Amino acid sequence: MNHEVFTLNELEVENFEIQEVLRCILHTIVFHRALGLVRPRDIDSELFDITYVQCGDPDVEKKLEEKIDQFIAWVEKHPNKKSQMCISFYEIKNKQAAWFTNKTERLCWEQWFINLSVVSSKSPTGKSHHLKPLAVDPSETAVEEMSAHRASLEKSLREVLFKIITLVNEKKDHIPPVQNQDVVSFPYEITIPSSSDSSFGMDMIKRMLQTGHPTMLS
Amino acid sequence: MASPSSSHFESARTEQIISEFFLKGLHVILESRVPFLCSETHRTEQGGLSSSSVSRVRKKDKWFMLAIGECSAASEILNVWHKNAMDPLVIDVVLVQEDSSKAQGSDKEIGSPMKLHSFSDTFTSAQSTSYWNVGEEHFNSSSKETSVKVLERWVMQYESLKSSTRDHLSSKGRGSLGFGETVSHSSDDPTASTRMYKRLILLLRSLYVTSRLLPAYKLFRKLNSSNQSYNFGISYRVSSFVEPFSRMEEREMTNFRFTPVDTAFGRLSLSVSYCTVLPHLNIEDSTSLLPPIIVDYVGSPAADPLKRFPCGSLPKSVDKGYQATSFPSQGIRSSYSSPFQRPHSWSSGLSRCGPPTYSPSPPLYPNYSIPYSTLSDSHASTSNVHGHRVPPCGHHNHDQSAPISYRPSSQKKGTSSEELWLTPPFSPSSSPSPTNSPSCNPLLNRPRFGSSPVSIPLGRNPGCVSPNNSDPNKLLLPPPSPKSKRPDYSNRDDSSRGHATHVSGSQESPSPSRGNSFRKNDALKSGETYIGSTSLQTNLGQKVFRDSREDSGRFSGLISSSSSPRFGFSRSSSRLSLQDDLDDYEFTCPFAVDDVDTIDSHTRLLAYIIKVPCARRAEMQHYMDTDMSVVHVSKVLTFKCVSKVFRTLP
DSSP: OOOEEEEOOOEEEEHHHHHHHHHHHHHHHHHHHOOSOBOOEEEEOSSSSOEEEEOOOHHHHHHHHHHHHHHHHHHHHSOSOEEEEEEEEEEEEEOOOOTTSOSEEEEEEEEEEEEEEEEOOSSTTTTOSSSOGGGTOOOHHHHHHHHHHHHHHHHHHHHHHHHHHHHHHHOOTTOOOOOSOOSSOSOEEEEOOOSSHHHHHHHHHHHHHHHOOOSOOO | OOOHHHHHHHHHHHHHHHHHHHHHHHHHHHHTTSTTTTGGGOBOTTSSBOHHHHTOOOHHHHGGGBOOOOOHHHHHHHHHHOOOTTSOEEEEEEEEEEOTTSOGGGGGGGSSOEETTHHHHHHHHHTTTEEEOOOHHHHOSTTOOEEEEEEEEEEEEEEEOOHHHHHHHHHHSSEEOSSSSEEOOOTTOTTHHHHHHHHHHHHHHHHHHHHHHSTHHHHHHHHHHOSSOOSEEEEEEEESSOOOOOHHHHHHEEEEEEEEEEOSSEEEEEEEEEESSOOOOOOSOOTTTSOOOOTTGGGOGGGOHHHHSOOTTOOBOOSSSSOOOSSOHHHHHHHHHSOOSSOGGGOHHHHTOSOOOOOSSOOOSOTTBOOOOOOOSTTHHHHHHHHSBOOOOTTHHHHHSOOGGGOGGGOOTTOOHHHHHSOOOOOGGGOOOTTTOSSSOGGGGOOOTTSGGGSOOTTSOTTOOOGGGGOHHHHTSOOOOOTTSSOHHHHOSSOHHHHHHHHHHHHTOSOHHHHHHHHHHHHHHHOOOBOOSSEEEESSOOEEEEOSSSSSOOEEEEEEOOOOSSOOOOHHHHHHHHHHHHHHTTOSSOOEEEEEEEEOSSOEEEEEEEEOOGGGHHHHHHHHHHSOOOOOOSSOEEEEEOHHHHHTOO
């Protein structure tokens, strides 16, 4: 089984932008891995002039929101650091039963690494997730900077989304057979940095060792 | 090694999947570009399906596991304009912009736009292969210049492999074409089509996401969500050839090519060229070009088509107790008597033949409803008669039942588990099985879209005898629907056509004609009508008369019209009344009326595709000349007749 690892370009975000950025990226990835019957929902980003697509499953949306919230909480505790979120897709395979092993094993066949560089907010309302600081920032220069940053981030985010589409199209052979009719056809897991800074990286290394070497880095 | 029959079967199966991909791909594109064209998808504002429809899964939705409803406009466009599925399907999304404030030379500002009138010349030569829906009537007014610019060009193409190449690949078992994906298909590989289907699912997912990411989507959203009118609009052209861009256009375009999907018999490629930077658009209100959709719009001078459509030859037939028809005798007669004012490749009506929606807002009704209510003007009473929700009738029930192939219990020995979940919802009863298909290559004669999903699932149709039935593995993948099947209009699952056919009987009266006459009178009171010999202005859409006996889709007539945004119109009643009359004439083919209408923010058009046997056309002509008009219009009627349509008449 091929194991594909896709590493997306790093995005420089402010705290209040994390949520929307991750929503766009995660939902776009999951939508392409939702091979069950999908009722797509077009969602306009609250911050960016971008419309992304959800697969229309409340459970999926809830799970993603929870992970995003956890990630934001981690970022707030560890400001000004690069951070990474990983979404992994698995395949459940039956294993020969033995008294000391499980009957099934979970094989990771794809991982997406989302890299964010969280910068400190340049505006007093930077902690807000939804308010646009442009409206309240008194400094014209700051407004211009914010505007430039937003435009730059939006452009980069759009590029990342296109990159996801490109990767999804280029790499299809590693996708395991669909074994169920769930909306998201494969078990998936979203990994965020744990409370200790180093454990996330170690965890990733462990996972990569367990699942074999990445066959593709981008 | 695959036997010839199984190979043929696989080929047919693959080709139906490809055909369905074309349809759904076109649906996704049009739905996200042309306002209100695919409104029958019954989405909420955020794009999700309305809650009441969530529980319903239609068979059409199961194709590629993407529940986006149905766009009858896309079906019709493909049926008419892309009959040969081996041809490329080129969808140009065009920006139509009013240039009133600019000198003609300044058109370069948005690229190298063509003057709208120049399309006539273009279509004279190309009308047989391309279809425009640009609402010319909107731009025909006064001295204002209108320019058109291609914003996006989507190209879908299925290239069939030559048999020698295919044999070579099959002998190698797993090979590569050197481009695209690895070819791992062979004709006897039972999972090949499943893998291919899965890849197409992914490709369609990508297409869906991409369509939302491209810049033109912003314009669509702006037009689709606002009641304002703008001095620009989005339209589209469907053709089967790629018209080269000018150098200037090429410089502005970015190309995005999706990874092609290879099958055992060919390769499906998809690409989009799009303008990275949208031209500067004036988003100020502009009522002259694209009138806003407002409640009392009927009385608006700006909406008066006569002012925008100076057709001197248009006679008026007002207040005669009945009003002009959507497919009036005058329309047909005019086709013989005089040259057309416009080529029918402009057939805006066809493009708007999709959703029967008269509301500027997203459809309020879930699946199986005809969302053409919400009219608030005085004519609304007419259309509101039909504006309520239409319960699924007849064949709809089939759509709601999950195909047998999706059930785990239907798994057969030797069938891979994936086939259980990723099986295309073929329609066995309608499929052109290799033994009964008149054509060796179904793609060369595209199955009529929309026909397959409504057919009875395999196993429930004892009358379905196809070679694959004997093969447990193939039981899950019935052969494609035949184009020779019964006209799909009569059994399409939840198309507006189907609704319209049953709406009166199911909701009001078992006798459609009674209800019709009542509604007709209502409608007749509701507006005045102008009937023209060559161009009849109407607030209905255009109508397309087609020969139903064959699949060629030749037009026997086409009358198109522009519409005023707010009006009440009883579409189904008119059609039904016509059908009643036609029944008297013993039409061999039940006057299959394909009425799919749509609304965009600027116009409301109805399109009727009427399938009339050639032999009966004369009778119909006579009927339409002498009998009362059939379709009611509230305000003004415009009929655009196209020469080609009538050249086909006997």
